[in-house]
Amino acid sequence: MTRLTAEIRDSLRQIVGEKGWIDKPADMAPYLTEWRGLLIGDAPIVLRPDTTEQVGAIVGVCAKNGLRIVPQGGNTGLVAGAVPSASGNQIVVNLGRLNRIRELDPLDYTVIVEAGCLLANLQAAAKAADRLFPLSLGAEGSCQIGGNLATNAGGVMTLRYGNMRDLVLGLEVVLPDGRIWNGLRRLRKNNTGYDLKQLFIAAEGTLGIITAAALKLFPLPQQTAIALMAVPSPEASVALLAALRPRTGDTITAFELVPRLALELASQYVPGVADPFDRSHPWYVLIELGAGGERGDIRGLAEEALAEAIENGLVLDAVVALNVTQGQQFWRMRESLAEVQKEAGGSIRHDISVPVSRVPRFLEDATAAVLKAMPAARPMPFGHVGDGNIHFNILKPIDMEPKIFQAHTVEINEIVHDILLALGGSISAEHGIGAVRRAELERTADPLELDLMRRVKAALDPDGIMNPGKLLT
Numbered sequence: 001m002t003r004l005t006a007e008i009r010d011s012l013r014q015i016v017g018e019k020g021w022i023d024k025p026a027d028m029a030p031y032l033t034e035w036r037g038l039l040i041g042d043a044p045i046v047l048r049p050d051t052t053e054q055v056g057a058i059v060g061v062c063a064k065n066g067l068r069i070v071p072q073g074g075n076t077g078l079v080a081g082a083v084p085s086a087s088g089n090q091i092v093v094n095l096g097r098l099n100r101i102r103e104l105d106p107l108d109y110t111v112i113v114e115a116g117c118l119l120a121n122l123q124a125a126a127k128a129a130d131r132l133f134p135l136s137l138g139a140e141g142s143c144q145i146g147g148n149l150a151t152n153a154g155g156v157m158t159l160r161y162g163n164m165r166d167l168v169l170g171l172e173v174v175l176p177d178g179r180i181w182n183g184l185r186r187l188r189k190n191n192t193g194y195d196l197k198q199l200f201i202a203a204e205g206t207l208g209i210i211t212a213a214a215l216k217l218f219p220l221p222q223q224t225a226i227a228l229m230a231v232p233s234p235e236a237s238v239a240l241l242a243a244l245r246p247r248t249g250d251t252i253t254a255f256e257l258v259p260r261l262a263l264e265l266a267s268q269y270v271p272g273v274a275d276p277f278d279r280s281h282p283w284y285v286l287i288e289l290g291a292g293g294e295r296g297d298i299r300g301l302a303e304e305a306l307a308e309a310i311e312n313g314l315v316l317d318a319v320v321a322l323n324v325t326q327g328q329q330f331w332r333m334r335e336s337l338a339e340v341q342k343e344a345g346g347s348i349r350h351d352i353s354v355p356v357s358r359v360p361r362f363l364e365d366a367t368a369a370v371l372k373a374m375p376a377a378r379p380m381p382f383g384h385v386g387d388g389n390i391h392f393n394i395l396k397p398i399d400m401e402p403k404i405f406q407a408h409t410v411e412i413n414e415i416v417h418d419i420l421l422a423l424g425g426s427i428s429a430e431h432g433i434g435a436v437r438r439a440e441l442e443r444t445a446d447p448l449e450l451d452l453m454r455r456v457k458a459a460l461d462p463d464g465i466m467n468p469g470k471l472l473t
């Protein structure tokens, strides 16, 4: 590995100019720290290029000199993939200034957007053109399109629209040797050999730096209905989803499972969140329906379908949001759950998926196994049950020292992951592998799949300069 000599520093500084150059420790700190403080890295410089050509030139200089690069978006990732190691020999390339919407075509239902564009800004631009960009997640005000692509983000509308991979038509990528691949096609159909863009989606910055993407847009729903339902069990939630999909003309956009403990914590810590029911229930489901104007009264449809579900016992009680504000309150409750865990003393987290029908079995087995290992633990599983994706998070026992609790992380991870693997599941449904899940990937992955992944890495990045220490060992 080459040292960052004065000569190389000068070349890089010339490429990005003063606006894109950060080297003072206090200014670099936010770019070097994982947002929950799980990992504090070090770097000699942080670069913030504002054109694809600048990214290409930076990577070219680094490749020539064997310098390592950590691509970074909004740094909201949950597996510590966007921060450098503590070695001090990795350069951070933050994409935040490369944030233009290059072209939005309502007729094609497509948009070409640069990697540093905030997800919320893209959603707003699509809405202004009477279109929907459907990726939606709690961090949408801070995460960037490049980060969403590099992690193949999921979020709350995957059930209807798919995850980030499903929304991509083409990519522009700076390869590890500095060349720029312009794959920004806007084609719905293109069978001309290997689908190269797929390599860079979910690669977590280990194969190149994504600088722009051509993405799909959808009709903007003219009507939505949001309801919070109390359900007797996870089994009931799965049966409910299966029954409601045809009953509502497949207009369900989100279907999120929330346990009692999560609703209690959100009501305790988040202003404006309250339990809307007059008695407590073990589980809740937040549902959203969305449809075009021609579909009739979607709120009426939701009310009818929920009344039937109450009659047949799948739902115990339900509140259909009366207005936008109440709907937003329900969503605030759901979206706060990633953060309220901090307030509740911290948690050991899992981002797992199993086939939807196996969610109840997974929850039962994993909860029992965790409580056997740590009887005072407080499981708080929540999330995208409609996708079979549960954030199976274990809150710290109230009286346990945080350090002692965290020391059990590997043990608890292994217990949970072994159960889901037996059910045909995945140890990372939407957050990726990063630095946090690398050892678990190594322990649990099919050796053939790992071998193929390493070959892809070696083919594209033979010198290992892109995001070393992440995803693969």
Ligand SMILES: Cc1cc2nc3c(=O)[nH]c(=O)nc-3n(C[C@H](O)[C@H](O)[C@H](O)COP(=O)(O)OP(=O)(O)OC[C@H]3O[C@@H](n4cnc5c(N)ncnc54)[C@H](O)[C@@H]3O)c2cc1C
Pocket: 070, 071, 072, 073, 074, 075, 076, 077, 078, 081, 082, 095, 115, 136, 137, 138, 139, 142, 143, 144, 145, 146, 147, 148, 149, 150, 151, 152, 153, 154, 155, 156, 204, 205, 206, 208, 209, 210, 211, 335, 338, 339, 430, 431, 434, 467, 470
């Ligand atoms: C409150 C909250 C809620 C969340 N909810 C969800 C959720 O519902 N679903 C979900 O999937 N995630 C969720 N996340 C996780 C996170 O927001 C997503 O992983 C998001 O996609 C990360 O985007 P980012 O711009 O912050 O990327 P970063 O954190 O900056 O980077 C993530 C990874 O991508 C790489 N990377 C970033 N930009 C590029 C680029 N341009 N080219 C190549 N590699 C790049 C980085 O090196 C890193 O490995 C949540 C996070 C928070 C804090």
